[in-house]
Amino acid sequence: xxxxxxxxxxxxxxxxxxxxxxxxxxxxxxxxxxxxxxxxxxxxxxxxxxxxxxxxxxxxxxxxxxxxxxxxxxxxxxxxxxxxxxxxxxxxxxxxxxxxxxxxxxxx
Numbered sequence: 001x002x003x004x005x006x007x008x009x010x011x012x013x014x015x016x017x018x019x020x021x022x023x024x025x026x027x028x029x030x031x032x033x034x035x036x037x038x039x040x041x042x043x044x045x046x047x048x049x050x051x052x053x054x055x056x057x058x059x060x061x062x063x064x065x066x067x068x069x070x071x072x073x074x075x076x077x078x079x080x081x082x083x084x085x086x087x088x089x090x091x092x093x094x095x096x097x098x099x100x101x102x103x104x105x106x107x108x
Contacts, residue, residue, distance in 0.1 A: 004055070006054060007077055016047050016050060016051055018036070019068075020056060020075075023057055023068055024070050024072060027069040030045060030065075030068065033068060051068075055074045056074045056075065
């Protein structure tokens with residue numbers, strides 16, 4: 001049975017974020033991914049497995065190689081969540097700016 005992981009957990013780790021960045025440009029095999037890190041290949045394989053389980057990447061077998069490809073549509077969930085808070089903070093910061101402008105005018 002395949003384990004499903006949360007996309008937020010997938011991007012929580014800097015190594016996994018870097019793997020996603022690498023794969024966003026083009027698919028790579030596991031060795032090509034591992035060459036970009038100062039970590040053991042099994043550690044990178046664990047990160048790749050985590051990303052696959054979260055649906056952020058797809059791993060396909062091609063002969064003896066495992067080719068990893070980004071599935072960035074899963075990150076839409078993250079973008080929507082961030083945008084909700086972006087709107088909230090923009091409103092709060094606009095209100096703060098208005099308040100600061102009004103206190104500046106009061107001092108004149």
